Amino acid sequence: MDDNFFCSECKMIKQRCVCSLTNAKKNITAGISREDKENLKKENPGIHSSIIDNFPFEKPRKGQLEIISKIKNIIDDGFKFIVLEAGTGTGKSVIATTLSKIYEPAYILTMTKQLQSQYANEFSYPLVKGRGNFSCKSANLEASCDTGVCQTTPNSQKFSCEFGVTKKEADQTFFAFEDSGGFPYFFKSPDKCNYWEQKADAVNSKITLMNYDYALLELNYVKHFAKRNFMVLDEAHNIENKLMNRMEVNLLNRRLEKDIKKTIPPQMLNYEDTEEWIIFIEIIYNAYKDINTKNLPKNRADRILSTRFRLRELLSNLEDNSENWVVDPTPGGVSLKPLKIDAYVNDMLFKHAEICLLMSATILDHRLFCKWLGIDYSEAYFLKVKSTFPASRRPVYIKPVGNMSQRSIKYTAPKTIPILKRIIEHHKREKGLIHTHNYRCQRYIINHIYNPRLMGHTPLNREMKLMQFEKTNKPMVLVSPSISEGVDLPYEKCQFQVIYKIPFPYLGDKQINRRKHIDPKWYAYKTIMTLIQAYGRGMRAEDDFCATYILDGNVNMLFNNPLYKVLLPRGFKEAIDAQEDWMVEDKLSEPKIKL
Numbered sequence: 001m002d003d004n005f006f007c008s009e010c011k012m013i014k015q016r017c018v019c020s021l022t023n024a025k026k027n028i029t030a031g032i033s034r035e036d037k038e039n040l041k042k043e044n045p046g047i048h049s050s051i052i053d054n055f056p057f058e059k060p061r062k063g064q065l066e067i068i069s070k071i072k073n074i075i076d077d078g079f080k081f082i083v084l085e086a087g088t089g090t091g092k093s094v095i096a097t098t099l100s101k102i103y104e105p106a107y108i109l110t111m112t113k114q115l116q117s118q119y120a121n122e123f124s125y126p127l128v129k130g131r132g133n134f135s136c137k138s139a140n141l142e143a144s145c146d147t148g149v150c151q152t153t154p155n156s157q158k159f160s161c162e163f164g165v166t167k168k169e170a171d172q173t174f175f176a177f178e179d180s181g182g183f184p185y186f187f188k189s190p191d192k193c194n195y196w197e198q199k200a201d202a203v204n205s206k207i208t209l210m211n212y213d214y215a216l217l218e219l220n221y222v223k224h225f226a227k228r229n230f231m232v233l234d235e236a237h238n239i240e241n242k243l244m245n246r247m248e249v250n251l252l253n254r255r256l257e258k259d260i261k262k263t264i265p266p267q268m269l270n271y272e273d274t275e276e277w278i279i280f281i282e283i284i285y286n287a288y289k290d291i292n293t294k295n296l297p298k299n300r301a302d303r304i305l306s307t308r309f310r311l312r313e314l315l316s317n318l319e320d321n322s323e324n325w326v327v328d329p330t331p332g333g334v335s336l337k338p339l340k341i342d343a344y345v346n347d348m349l350f351k352h353a354e355i356c357l358l359m360s361a362t363i364l365d366h367r368l369f370c371k372w373l374g375i376d377y378s379e380a381y382f383l384k385v386k387s388t389f390p391a392s393r394r395p396v397y398i399k400p401v402g403n404m405s406q407r408s409i410k411y412t413a414p415k416t417i418p419i420l421k422r423i424i425e426h427h428k429r430e431k432g433l434i435h436t437h438n439y440r441c442q443r444y445i446i447n448h449i450y451n452p453r454l455m456g457h458t459p460l461n462r463e464m465k466l467m468q469f470e471k472t473n474k475p476m477v478l479v480s481p482s483i484s485e486g487v488d489l490p491y492e493k494c495q496f497q498v499i500y501k502i503p504f505p506y507l508g509d510k511q512i513n514r515r516k517h518i519d520p521k522w523y524a525y526k527t528i529m530t531l532i533q534a535y536g537r538g539m540r541a542e543d544d545f546c547a548t549y550i551l552d553g554n555v556n557m558l559f560n561n562p563l564y565k566v567l568l569p570r571g572f573k574e575a576i577d578a579q580e581d582w583m584v585e586d587k588l589s590e591p592k593i594k595l
């Protein structure tokens with residue numbers, strides 16, 4: 001086999017490897033030297049020795065040991081949930097790593113593969129990823145593992161991959177791992193499947209990295225990973241969205257016709273009452289139960305079994321509380337979506353660890369955060385760490401050009417072009433971001449500003465374009481609707497950004513529309529959370545600098561409507577600066593914003 005086909009660091013297909021998204025080389029942290037440990041213990045008699053012993057770097061930042069000590073005391077007092085609100089620069093990953101080592105075995109969950117790789121590069125933990133990221137050795141590396149020989153051969157043919165795993169121990173097998181039920185798996189040969197090898201390493205590791213999508217699948221359905229003592233849930237403000245997406249069930253006529261020779265009756269597409277769908281869903285569930293999967297390729301059989309499981313789960317949820325679900329017609333079918341997930345989070349996520357540390361820079365409101373995730377407020381402890389970044393190095397310039405709502409944008413958009421050109425010219429030697437919130441605005445800007453510095457992306461090439469933007473030394477400007485979080489662009493990678501449109505969730509989605517109607521605070525929360533996340537993309541260290549410009553006139557409402565105003569962090573309001581001289585136009589008056 002051609003070993004050069006795989007990344008030597010993560011063993012993924014090189015074309016899909018994301019190690020290169022971080023500039024830092026893999027850093028096997030040495031921790032604190034024995035001499036420095038003893039000195040730190042003498043200098044910090046109030047810090048538990050286990051914190052200093054497990055700290056991953058040679059020198060802690062100011063206040064880090066105290067934060068970790070505070071959290072350790074909270075855990076030792078018996079709290080199951082610790083909610084840490086801390087901005088960039090606090091060193092949340094160091095806090096997570098130290099506590100994970102103290103309370104191992106542990107999981108660290110992140111939102112994206114990029115964040116997974118950042119943890120792996122910095123702390124050398126094994127990360128686990130899906131089959132599609134690896135090439136199948138049985139297929140001579142011509143297919144990924146999710147479409148490899150073991151996945152496309154029917155079970156009835158009893159194919160046995162020489163590179164894979166087995167539950168039967170033999171003379172020439174090698175122990176791989178034990179699943180959550182304590183049942184052992186064995187490698188069949190020393191030449192191991194790259195997917196199974198990295199998975200075995202992750203199962204056996206005392207600290208394992210996963211993204212949320214993979215964790216929800218593995219912990220609840222595959223069950224190779226057992227319950228652990230400690231779980232870090234990074235970017236915890238997105239947990240609700242992740243579970244909503246996971247629980248959503250899409251019924252597409254094309255798929256139903258192919259699988260069970262049935263389609264959704266046309267008249268049913270107008271049924272908004274979810275109770276009216278229960279009988280039909282039960283019919284298609286029974287049809288999927290009748291499918292004989294024995295002679296199907298394994299990947300198709302697995303899909304049928306997964307669909308069967310999802311339909312049974314949906315039926316149970318609709319029967320328990322149909323009012324919590326909404327039916328949203330889609331091209332060629334319908335989607336059934338939950339309005340709230342508070343009743344499901346514990347079973348799907350929190351129960352897989354004894355202690356949960358939830359971290360984010362945008363918790364905003366602790367009580368609402370707990371309510372929406374089904375956390376008993378009395379079982380949670382909240383800790384907020386103020387940002388150490390000077391407001392002068394992260395200024396916010398408010399330049400409302402007009403209302404950018406759906407009804408008004410066609411009149412306002414042309415007015416944005418001159419000011420965008422002036423901002424881009426003012427930062428002609430610097431890289432920047434324009435946050436558009438949707439692709440329609442992205443296309444408008446790119447089509448009306450004829451500047452080779454501008455670059456956009458599609459949903460399919462986002463990762464590639466982001467990588468190009470990060471690596472280039474040219475003063476490019478990335479115009480994107482989806483770089484508001486999960487991306488680190490420090491120093492020269494991004495020194496200015498534009499909030500083109502306030503990121504209100506899309507009300508054309510029935511799930512969002514209904515949720516706003518029953519809980520207006522939730523809609524305000526989602527808006528402010530996305531805004532503050534976008535604001536933080538280019539400011540990643542105390543000595544960094546990134547200017548932010550806001551063009552949407554709806555910003556006035558955020559400062560004047562009590563639902564929104566109460567959620568705006570003090571650090572954001574402190575950064576609002578006076579208008580720069582070069583931006584002032586005689587014919588445009590500045591709005592009066594009450595802070």
